[in-house]
Amino acid sequence: MSTATREHDPFETLDAADFAFTRRAWVDAAPTRVYDLVSDVSAIRRWSPNATGVAFDQGDGPRVGAWFSGRNHRDGKQWTTRSQITQADPGTTFTFVVGGAEDGIVRWSWTFQPQGRGTLVRQCWQLLRLDPVLGTGRGDLNALRDYMADSAETTLVALARWIAEERHPDTTRSPCRIAG
Numbered sequence: 734m735s736t737a738t739r740e741h742d743p744f745e746t747l748d749a750a751d752f753a754f755t756r757r758a759w760v761d762a763a764p765t766r767v768y769d770l771v772s773d774v775s776a777i778r779r780w781s782p783n784a785t786g787v788a789f790d791q792g793d794g795p796r797v798g799a800w801f802s803g804r805n806h807r808d809g810k811q812w813t814t815r816s817q818i819t820q821a822d823p824g825t826t827f828t829f830v831v832g833g834a835e836d837g838i839v840r841w842s843w844t845f846q847p848q849g850r851g852t853l854v855r856q857c858w859q860l861l862r863l864d865p866v867l868g869t870g871r872g873d874l875n876a877l878r879d880y881m882a883d884s885a886e887t888t889l890v891a892l893a894r895w896i897a898e899e900r901h902p903d904t905t906r907s908p909c910r911i912a913g
Contacts, residue, residue: 747863747870747871747874749860749861749862749863750859750860751860752859752860752874752875752877752878753857753858753859753860753878754857754858754878754881754882754885755855755856755857755858756855756856756857756882756885756886756889757853757854757855757856757889758853758854758886758889758890758892758893759848759849759851759852759853759854759893760851760852760854760892760893760896760897761850761851761893761896761897762851762852762896763824763847763851763852764824764825764845764846764847764852765823765824765845766852766896767845767852767854767892767896768823768824768825768827768843768845769823770892770896771827771843771845771854771892772795772821772823772827773795774787774788774789774795774801774803774829775787775788775789777803777888779891779892779895780887780888780889780891780892780895781884781887781888781891782884782887782888783805783806783807783884784803784804784805785804785805785806785811786803786804787801787802787803787804788801788802788803789801790802795818795821795827796818796821797818797819797820797821798817798818799817799818799821800815800816800817800818800833801815801816801818801829802814802815802816803816807880814831814832815831815832815833816829816830816831816832816833816841817829817830817832817833817834817837819834819840820842824845825844825845826842826843826844826845827842827843828840828841828842828843829841830861837861837862838860838861838862838864838866838867839858839859839860839861840857840858840859840861841856841857841858842855842856842857842859843855843856843857844857854889854892854893856885856888856889858878858881858882858885860874860878
């Protein structure tokens with residue numbers, strides 16, 4: 734099949750599982766501290782280049798089944814998403830699904846593994862189902878995945894830097910190491 738044909742494959746020939754990535758960074762904090770920061774979804778605006786406002790529904794917090802809304806922006810467009818937490822294991826894993834556990838479109842998962850005096854943080858993104866709102870062919874979905882991977886890397890670097898500055902406000906040492 735030619736590249737041009739693959740770029741415009743109809744949804745029937747695409748598999749959502751093909752659109753995923755994982756990014757990693759080491760941060761200078763214990764897994765429980767990093768989990769607490771990430772699971773406070775309202776804090777993501779500090780690090781994410783795309784999220785401008787995220788908040789749990791009234792009375793909800795970082796627990797399985799809880800819902801939150803997030804305002805996002807990309808390429809001059811803004812939208813609000815609804816997400817549901819599907820895994821909340823303090824110090825270990827925080828996962829949510831955009832659109833909810835029953836009919837979600839994208840899964841975001843963060844894992845936290847002790848490494849030395851800090852934590853290896855993994856941020857994973859997985860397309861769960863195809864939807865024209867995300868793109869109409871392989872080219873669109875590849876571009877979305879690549880954009881989100883760059884965004885995740887930016888988020889991890891900013892998180893690591895924020896933690897380092899919070900912990901050591903007068904130092905200029907490198908706060909993280911990124912691995913694709």
